[in-house]
Amino acid sequence: MRKNFKFKIAAVCGLLAILIGLTGCANNNSNKITVVGSSAMQLLAEQAGNDYRLSHPDSNIVVQGGGSGTGLSQVQAGAVEIGTSDVFAETQKGIDAKKLQNHLVAVVGIVPIVNKSAGVSNLSKQQLSDIFTGKITNWKQVGGKNQTITVINRSKGSGTRGTFEGLVLNGKKPIQAQEQDSNGTVRKIVSSTPGTISYISFPYANDENIQKLSIDGIKPTNKNVETNRWHLWSYEHIYTKGKPNKNVQKFIDYMLGSKVQNDLVPKLGYISIDKMQVERDSNNHVVQK
Template identity: 75%
Template sequence: MHKHHFGGIITVCLLLLFFLTGCQNNSSRITVVGSSAMQLLAEQAGNDYRLAHPSSNIVVQGGGSGTGLSQIQAGAVQIGTSDVFAETQSGINAKKLKDHLIAVVGIVPIVNKDVGVKNLSLTQLQKIFTGEITNWKQVGGKNESITVINRSKGSGTRTTFEDIVLKGKKPVAAQEQDSNGTVKKIVASTPGTISYISFPYANDQNIQKLSIDNIQPTNQNITTNKWQLWSYEHMYTKLKPSKATQDFIDYMLGSKVQEDLIPKIGYLSIKDMKVERDSNNQVTKIGN
């Protein structure tokens, strides 16, 4: 009986140990949700971080900036990623979130290679996305109908694109897609199509990147705002994130990510910027 009782204690102790270990792993789980423009960077950094910190547990998902902001506000995730400032989104209380600026990403209009156009003026681009220009021959291309592919409503990339290109005008009714990868595939395979994606996804020979007013879509041109289609990549946390979450944010802001990974996969480090932009899209020179 005494022996049996002792065995019972061991079983309880093992169960308790198992339970505590399980809880510990769970508390170190960091779920990152939101911007599809930032997904590539977050996934790669998350993989590198896991290799260096075997006890960490980082899960990265897309879903769009709107989803990232609402999920972090609800406390459903540890990090919400966004291409737009939280204060610009209705229903989001930015004062209860902490903003970590991680990188800058460019946005580029892309077309199917068959349309015969490599450059548009900003006005022409606007008129295509508002439905005023409907055939490629109107902008020096083929006699072919224009098919607009837009991004989903919660997309931060779409918000930035429409703020800078449409300037408050109503977008044409169009098919909507929520991920950069899907948009790229559709444009590459469908004659007459136009859309826009983030720079890191645009390194593909099967699509035609457009210049705007003869300005090339390069990271160098973003640093001075010569190329105006760009946004910050934000990681939002609660005001007091867990230690595990803060450690990962610190890693994202550290030299390994900022100096090595970010330029390697096509983003821009904040440190490279010669201008900054506020939540109202007002651009000022850094140092002024």
């Protein structure tokens, strides 16, 4: 009888331990925030997520790329808590922007880059358009070396591509070209392959073997982005499906707080929303603040 009693007590204790463990797991899962989307924003989201975990040890921030289109479709489907994007949700086919909540986190410049062997450091906007539409095919046509131009484009779901084509090609069809879905991969290819040209976000344009191009004599700097002298820039958006839950809202508040905006954003090469002297809407109309 005594043995049976001890056995029952042990069984109850074991069951309680399992339940406590499951509760703990549930709590950990409820604190998980998955961030998917823009590779341009991935650098900022990853570092902010790492810093956030230091002060919120019970949090679990998982950051992935995939492109702005993926981020928007995934958050709309409810598959992730946060979708990041370089473009407004209103501009994307298949996305119901009314069901999403937009949070502007930062601004990022976009710069055309070439392998240094091309011998070019400045192009006009028309020359840049002609290269990406196939009218100009050799660097000697724009003052560079006698070298064939190889275009590296971004994948169709890329917000950086959408911004670049909207502001440079003005509706013209780009040539068929190799496509890559991340800033980091594009940087590596252009850095190591003579004759190549592409475009990436400012924070990734830090390889000594690539040449950042000026456009019409205007240099790609954050100061020029802030005044819109440099037209190639986009907002970094955080989208949630409707009103975010408490844990997601806390992380968004952290992203919009002074530690990230005043320290991390400029450190990584992004621009705080507060620094911008202009605003841009989803139709690419720019007005003074």
